[in-house]
Each structure stands twice: as C-alpha cells, then as structure tokens.
Amino acid sequence: MTRFNFNGRKTLPSRGQAWSELQEAMSDLRSGDADWRHGRTPLHVYYAGEDVLDVARQAYAMFISENALAPAAFPSLKRMQDDIIDISLSLLGGSDDAGGTMTSGGTESIMLAVRSAHRAFRERRPQARPHLLLPTSAHPAYDKAADLMGLEVVRVPIGVDYRACADILAQHINEDTMMIVASAPSLPFGTIDPIADIGRLALERGVWLHVDACIGGFLAPHVAKFMSGLPRFDLSVPGVRSLSADLHKFGYTAKGASVILYADAEDQEHQYFEYFDWPKGIYRTETLTGTRPGGAVAAAWAVMHYLGEAGYRALAQRVMHIRDRYIEGIDRIPGLHLLGKPDLSVIAFASDRYDIHDVGDAMEARGWYISRLSNPAALHMTVTPGHDQGVDDYLSDLERSIPQSDRPALRSQSRTVVTY
Ligand SMILES: Cc1ncc(COP(=O)(O)O)c(C=O)c1O
Structure with a gap:
C-alpha cells in the first residue's frame, strides 16, 4: 500500500495511485474536519439529510464534465438554469419584467450586482468618484467588489436593534452614492433590515438598492407561509433593483450555486462582459467566471425539484423549530442574552457577565466548532435542519461552559476573531 506523506511541499506522484487508497487517505484527512452531519458546526454547511445530499451528489456526478459556459453545446444546462431563475423569481417577488443569472x-452574485450598479451609474455620471453605502453589518463581499473595481466604500452604523437604519443611511447619501445595500438577514445578527423604508429612500434619492438575501432568499419565502410578521425584502418591494440569494445555503444544494436577480431585466444587461477583438471571435459571458461547473447547475435543479414547495416548507418549519429551542435554551442560562431579535435562523448571543469568548473556548474544548462575533463580542450560529441532532448537547455543553465565577466581559471586545 502506498504511504502518503502529508508533510512538506508536495510533488506529483511518479505513478498513479489506486482510488481505494486515495479514498482512505482522504477519509483520514477529513477526520479533523468539523462534524456537520451531527449539528456540531454553526456555519458553512446546510445539511438537509442524506436523501437530499444523495440527489445533489448524483445530479452533480451526471453533469460533472459539462460546462455551463457553453449553452450551445449543452442546452440541457441552459434549460436547467432558465428553470432555476424562473423558480427563484417566482419565490422572490419577480414580475414579468424581472430577470436573473445563476x-x-x-x-x-454580489460582484455582479456591484458591476451592474456601477455601469448604470457611470452612464449617468461618468466623471464621478462613486461609492457604495453599506451598513456595518453588510457582508465584506461588497468591500471585495469595491476593491476589485476601484470603488470607494462608506460604512455607516446600524441601529440599536442590529438592523440598518434608513435615517442613518439618508444622512450619508450624496450624489456619488451608486448603491445602498440591505441584508435579509445580515450574517452577524440574523436581522432583516427595514427594506421597505430603505427602498423608499433609494427611490427618493435615485440610488440603486441591492438586497443581500444570500442567507434568507431560499428560506424566508417558505417561513412566510407559516409565520406572520416577517419583514418584506424581495424584488416586489419598491426601490429594490437587485437581489442575491444562495442556493448552496438554504436551497440545500451543492456548493457553487447562487442567483443574482434584477427587478428589471434591462438592468441585467450591465452585468455582461463582451470582447470583440479576438481572433476566435466575440467572447461574451454573463458572469465573472469563464468555465462553469455543469454539476452545480444540475444539482441545484435536481434538489429544487426533489424538495418542491412542500419539502422546503417542511425543512423551514424544522429550522425555525430548532432555532426556537436554541433561543429558549440560551435564554434559560443566566447571564446570556440574544443580540437583537433574529428574524430567521441566524442567532448571536452575548453576555454582560462573562467573557463570552472564554465560553467559546470552553465549547471548543468540548469538541464544538464555534463561530464568533468580535464587535460586539458574541457567539453566533446559523441553524439548519441538521442541527436537530446537536441542539440538546450544545445547550447542555453551553451551560457547563459558563465560568463558575463572574468575570468582566471586557477582554473579549479586543480579541481578534478569525472566522474565515
Ligand atoms: C449575507 C451574506 N452575503 C454574502 C455571502 C457570501 O456568500 P458566499 O460565501 O457564497 O460567496 C454570505 C456568506 O455567508 C452571507 O452570509
């Protein structure tokens, strides 16, 4: 049997190795990974059960070699992408004028929205130095997009309820504001921003509003079927120009799948890239990448059809029920409190009594993979259907991880938190 050396810089093996050996080696490698199958991982994996995983896996494998860059060669993938966009638009308030891309x-998805908003802005004000206006809670993907496209970013505080605040945003809009972002929900706090208010502001001031529904896009429409009072956030809200929603999160499909949607398909035209002066002819792509995995398209199409509305709703009910168990359990532990009022399944909790990051360390020592916030210091998680296996153990370990004597929470505030 071939021995695998995982130390030092690797070179290509001189001879090929048997799959059985490779599989064993990879299983060994994986032994130190976070245990998502049993609800011990607070983010990164959205596990809806072996059956869903199996559908995604088989569909992915069926189209593993096909390239979604080439609709002429693979009309199957074009058909599937069109279906995925149609379904997404129907779930997320798209009218007949709306459009989108996988x-x-x-x-x-976010980079494409920024590119489209930037190009639309440049048509109106070619000489301006445009900026993106972001609440502090918005995902850093906007800063990454701005960095790549040479744009400025203005970050403004959120309200005491951990939501973006239309009044605060209004104070910072000026003629160079090319885009405002609101989240549904934000990753740190799980709150849906007041998108109707921010949409009104965007219309009044003529600014592009992008809704980041990467987390909530494929969860909220199903939650809204059985839970009242969820804030509106989709393309039907006046003022919303574009929206991102991730299929590889609460769409439960394989990684590598999201959608960027536009309330008006004409706005989508800005996102395309075309190059004409190439010996091979016109090069035209709809997205940032060239070659695109057919497997990711096929898996998304298959999982959406496998689950259907009833399947997604049942999973959404499970998620919200598990979330409530976490919330009740956290509320029962003296000294802990939730940050804000989470609308969906992302929760963050802090303490005025303990160093919450010490509590996180103690949880890690008990084998949990822990997600943290640095400011304010908090522990954090995105609840998924797979967490039903972990909720009771998590809560009892959390209770045991609370220090016996109270200690000030100050040290946590300055601790560097590396999440990614
Ligand atoms: C609100 C939000 N926006 C954007 C992203 C970026 O998504 P991805 O990691 O799929 O690129 C995430 C990821 O967690 C997110 O939570």
Whole structure:
C-alpha cells in the first residue's frame, strides 16, 4: 500500500495511485474536519439529510464534465438554469419584467450586482468618484467588489436593534452614492433590515438598492407561509433593483450555486462582459467566471425539484423549530442574552457577565466548532435542519461552559476573531 506523506511541499506522484487508497487517505484527512452531519458546526454547511445530499451528489456526478459556459453545446444546462431563475423569481417577488443569472455563490452574485450598479451609474455620471453605502453589518463581499473595481466604500452604523437604519443611511447619501445595500438577514445578527423604508429612500434619492438575501432568499419565502410578521425584502418591494440569494445555503444544494436577480431585466444587461477583438471571435459571458461547473447547475435543479414547495416548507418549519429551542435554551442560562431579535435562523448571543469568548473556548474544548462575533463580542450560529441532532448537547455543553465565577466581559471586545 502506498504511504502518503502529508508533510512538506508536495510533488506529483511518479505513478498513479489506486482510488481505494486515495479514498482512505482522504477519509483520514477529513477526520479533523468539523462534524456537520451531527449539528456540531454553526456555519458553512446546510445539511438537509442524506436523501437530499444523495440527489445533489448524483445530479452533480451526471453533469460533472459539462460546462455551463457553453449553452450551445449543452442546452440541457441552459434549460436547467432558465428553470432555476424562473423558480427563484417566482419565490422572490419577480414580475414579468424581472430577470436573473445563476452564479457560483454569494460573492459572485454580489460582484455582479456591484458591476451592474456601477455601469448604470457611470452612464449617468461618468466623471464621478462613486461609492457604495453599506451598513456595518453588510457582508465584506461588497468591500471585495469595491476593491476589485476601484470603488470607494462608506460604512455607516446600524441601529440599536442590529438592523440598518434608513435615517442613518439618508444622512450619508450624496450624489456619488451608486448603491445602498440591505441584508435579509445580515450574517452577524440574523436581522432583516427595514427594506421597505430603505427602498423608499433609494427611490427618493435615485440610488440603486441591492438586497443581500444570500442567507434568507431560499428560506424566508417558505417561513412566510407559516409565520406572520416577517419583514418584506424581495424584488416586489419598491426601490429594490437587485437581489442575491444562495442556493448552496438554504436551497440545500451543492456548493457553487447562487442567483443574482434584477427587478428589471434591462438592468441585467450591465452585468455582461463582451470582447470583440479576438481572433476566435466575440467572447461574451454573463458572469465573472469563464468555465462553469455543469454539476452545480444540475444539482441545484435536481434538489429544487426533489424538495418542491412542500419539502422546503417542511425543512423551514424544522429550522425555525430548532432555532426556537436554541433561543429558549440560551435564554434559560443566566447571564446570556440574544443580540437583537433574529428574524430567521441566524442567532448571536452575548453576555454582560462573562467573557463570552472564554465560553467559546470552553465549547471548543468540548469538541464544538464555534463561530464568533468580535464587535460586539458574541457567539453566533446559523441553524439548519441538521442541527436537530446537536441542539440538546450544545445547550447542555453551553451551560457547563459558563465560568463558575463572574468575570468582566471586557477582554473579549479586543480579541481578534478569525472566522474565515
Ligand atoms: C449575507 C451574506 N452575503 C454574502 C455571502 C457570501 O456568500 P458566499 O460565501 O457564497 O460567496 C454570505 C456568506 O455567508 C452571507 O452570509
């Protein structure tokens, strides 16, 4: 049997190795990974059960070699992408004028929205130095997009309820503001920003509003079927120009799947890239990447059809029920409190009595993979259907991880938190 050396800089093996050996080696490698199957991981994996995973896996494998860059060669993938966009638009308030594109993930969807907003802005004000106006809670993918496109970013505080605040945003809009972002929900706090208010502001001031529904896009429409009072956030809200929603999160499909949607398909035209002066002819792409995995498209199409509305609703009910169990359990532990009022399944909790990051360390020592916030210091998680296996153990370990004597929470505030 071939021995695998995982130390030092690797070179290509001189001879090929048997799959059985490789599989064993990879299983060994994986032994130190976070345990998402049993609800011990607070983010990164959205596990809806072996059956869903199996559908995604088989569909991915069926189209593993096909390239979604080439609709002429693979009309199957074009058909599937068109279906995925139609379904997404029907779930997320798209009218007959709306349009969209499938992408590789939230970051790419966001970059395309920024590119479209920038090009639309430049048509109106070619000499300006445009900026993006972001609440502090918005995902850093906007800063990444701005960095790549040479744009400025203005970050403004959120309200005491951990939501973006239309009045604060209004104070910072000027003629160079090319885009405002609102989240549904934000990753740190799980709150949906007041998108109707921000949409009104965007219309009044003529600014592009992008809704980041990367987390909530494929969860909220199903939650809204059985829970009243969820804030409106989709393309039907006046003022919303574009919206990103990740299929590889609460769409439960394989990684590499998201959508960027536009309330008006004409806005989508800005996102395309065309190059004409190439010996091979016109090069035209709709997204940032060239070659795109057919497997990611096929898996998304298959999982959406496998689950259907009833399947997604049942999973949404499960998620919200598990979330409530976490919230009740956290509320029962003296000294802990939730940050804000989470609308969906992302929760963050802090303490005025303990160093919450010490509590996180103690949880890690008990084998949990822990997600943290640095400011304010808090522990954090995105609840998924897979967490039903972990909720009771998590809460009892959390209780045991609370220090016996009270200690000031100050040290946590300055601790560097590396999440990614
Ligand atoms: C609100 C939000 N926006 C954007 C992203 C980026 O998505 P991705 O990691 O798929 O690029 C994330 C990822 O967690 C997110 O939570």
